[in-house]
Amino acid sequence: MRAAMFYEPGDVRMEDVAVPEAGPGEVLVNIGAALTCGTDVKTYRRGHPTLFPELPSPFGHEFGGTIEAVGEGVEGWRPGTRVVAANSAPCNRCFYCKVGDQSMCENLSFLNGAFAEYIVVPSRIVEQNLYEIPEGMEFSRAALLEPLACAIHGVVRTPISMGDTVAIIGAGQIGLMFVRLATERGARVICLDKSASRLEVARQLGAEETVEAAEGVDTIGAVRGWTPEVRGTDVVIEAVGLPPLWEQALQIVRKGGDVTLFGGAPSGTSIEVDTMLLHYSQLTIRGIFHHTPYTVQVAFDLLKSGRIDPEPFISGVRPLEDVVEALESHGRQEGIKYEIRP
Numbered sequence: 001m002r003a004a005m006f007y008e009p010g011d012v013r014m015e016d017v018a019v020p021e022a023g024p025g026e027v028l029v030n031i032g033a034a035l036t037c038g039t040d041v042k043t044y045r046r047g048h049p050t051l052f053p054e055l056p057s058p059f060g061h062e063f064g065g066t067i068e069a070v071g072e073g074v075e076g077w078r079p080g081t082r083v084v085a086a087n088s089a090p091c092n093r094c095f096y097c098k099v100g101d102q103s104m105c106e107n108l109s110f111l112n113g114a115f116a117e118y119i120v121v122p123s124r125i126v127e128q129n130l131y132e133i134p135e136g137m138e139f140s141r142a143a144l145l146e147p148l149a150c151a152i153h154g155v156v157r158t159p160i161s162m163g164d165t166v167a168i169i170g171a172g173q174i175g176l177m178f179v180r181l182a183t184e185r186g187a188r189v190i191c192l193d194k195s196a197s198r199l200e201v202a203r204q205l206g207a208e209e210t211v212e213a214a215e216g217v218d219t220i221g222a223v224r225g226w227t228p229e230v231r232g233t234d235v236v237i238e239a240v241g242l243p244p245l246w247e248q249a250l251q252i253v254r255k256g257g258d259v260t261l262f263g264g265a266p267s268g269t270s271i272e273v274d275t276m277l278l279h280y281s282q283l284t285i286r287g288i289f290h291h292t293p294y295t296v297q298v299a300f301d302l303l304k305s306g307r308i309d310p311e312p313f314i315s316g317v318r319p320l321e322d323v324v325e326a327l328e329s330h331g332r333q334e335g336i337k338y339e340i341r342p
Helices: 038-046 123-128 146-156 173-184 196-204 217-225 243-252 274-278 293-305 319-333
Strands: 003-009 010-017 027-035 064-072 084-085 119-123 130-132 163-169 188-193 209-212 233-237 255-262 282-285 315-321 335-342
Touching: 003 243, 003 319, 027 084, 038 319, 064 119, 064 146, 084 282, 123 130, 130 233, 146 173, 146 293, 163 173, 173 188, 173 196, 173 233, 188 196, 188 217, 196 209, 209 217, 217 243, 233 243, 315 319, 319 335
Parallel strands: 163 188, 163 233, 188 209, 233 255, 255 282, 315 335
Antiparallel strands: 003 010, 027 064, 027 119, 027 335, 064 084, 084 130
């Protein structure tokens, strides 16, 4: 089969490789569509030791497809079933799983290889995070399951109440999902991004106000000016992963407000926090990573019900051979994300 293989940052090669076989508890899926995502772009640019402990490695993790074969011991799944899977599943045995932090699982079972014709879904993911795609839903739309589950994890852990003002920094796929989910909770949302076209999508998804972060624009003043008495927003969610924007989030939020840092910053970077601001403004700062089986279930239910419209998130279709070009376009903020069709 044809598959994208990640060798090192900036080096992804299309190769002919053997079609994998489903082992005990696993299923082999014929991929109907895969999606690019921000994590793929970051990995393409700088690598990812957690996702790729060994190189070269299969690449890509958001997909929908049809079960081709099932391994020994698999129950409840059969060839011909259209499915979508999350990209990991926890062990439910380690310390973090037992205390309820499954996204922090010490033994996460990961899945990679969606930029290919076939993929094997590991047994633990089959048990916990594999779903049958409803009739009438396209593979590419179902493939939004994993990023939506991540955004839901962030919203579940962030106190957003009806009537709150919420600033979302970043209008990529995750930022836009935060816009939609915060709006679902009854919040008034303002979204910041460098891309005017992405901000237009944010408005379509419910943002009441947007700020284009162009050079020379006082984004902090613009956001605070939008809030009552210029006090700042009740909540800020950073969905880009740049240290300067993490620091900016602390300047946007009001006293007693909450800051959720969801965007993954480069390894080894740091931020400066004004201790006076943190202490006397009683700020709450939290980092949120990944998803849990619960948020995957919620994401699937929202997609199945139609309450989350997948259409604004997918900007175009590219053939499998053009996956590197699609990643480059995604990285240049030309659209939101791309469907890769084998």
